[in-house]
Amino acid sequence: METATPGVRSTRDGWLNRYLLAKPDPEASPFRAVCLTASMPRTLQGRSPAIALGSIGDFDLKVRPFSEGLRNGFESLYAAASSSMLRSTGREAFEAVAFLKKRSPSQYQPSGGADYPRGPLGNSLGQIAQLIKADIGLEVAFAETGGWDHHVNEGGVRGQLSQRLADFAQSIGAFFKDLGDRMDDIVVLTMSEFGRTAHENGNRGTDHGHANVMFVLGGPVKGGKVYGKWPGLAREQLYEGRDLALTTDFRDVFGEVLSGHLRLKNPAPVFPGYALRRENRRGFLYE
Secondary structure (H helix, E strand, C coil): CCCCCCCCCCCCCCHHHHHHHHCCCCCCCCCCEEECCCCCCHHHCCCCCCEECCCHHHCCCCCCCCCHHHHHHHHHHHHCCCCHHHHHHHHHHHHHHHHHHCCCHHHCCCCCCCCCCCCHHHHHHHHHHHHHHCCCCCCEEECCCCCCCCCCCCCCCCCHHHHHHHHHHHHHHHHHHHHHHHHHHCEEECCCCCCECCCCCCCCCCCECCCCCCCEEECCECCCCCCCCCCCCCHHHCECCCECCCCCCHHHHHHHHHHHCCCCCCCHHHCCCCCCCHHHCCCCECC
């Protein structure tokens, strides 16, 4: 799903990285594409530069075992480079490091009374909000949250699934509160391949399912409704009698965000082997 080439295991790059290549920006910030993960997710792997941050506080040149003079030496080498592009890129990178070092997440105060949950997703979204407010050229950002493999004891309103959903909702809600009016130009898109079966298994959990739901939120979104055809949950309406039936290809959702929000004129290179068609758009964005 992160490569956007289902059934093709040989794809080496991700759909968001292909978007960055399809819409080149010679003046792009080093922080154009950022993921708040320990390693680069597949969705941002590829030829276009992207940054993986375990956390803002840890972002630094890895020269700590050496002296501050070595850091200054690196900066001097970039400053003396014959290529103007290299000089500019180096300067931006060092300025970005210096900027982020001064803004530790532990000292960040969210706006609007936002209270991020203390879990990984809340921490990541809080730092993404911090990067957005810093106006350092962030265009796309990626965060992730795990713990959705509920084969056993899924639980009820206080079970493990409800706890994960509460953290998910509260983290996104805090992000919206924190950014306030800035949400007018931000779209949040959720994705997961972790659909679950429509019926409980013998261990009071649910097994891997066929289809799932995607949430799209933000100022440009015509929210408050379900888009697409709802297939129903009656046994005869389920896929193979056990799963939610698939009615929307996830690439159509990706493509609508790219063309409608990020203004990519030709999204075709982002989705090799799949033709985006206007009639498949769900119309969830304001024109």
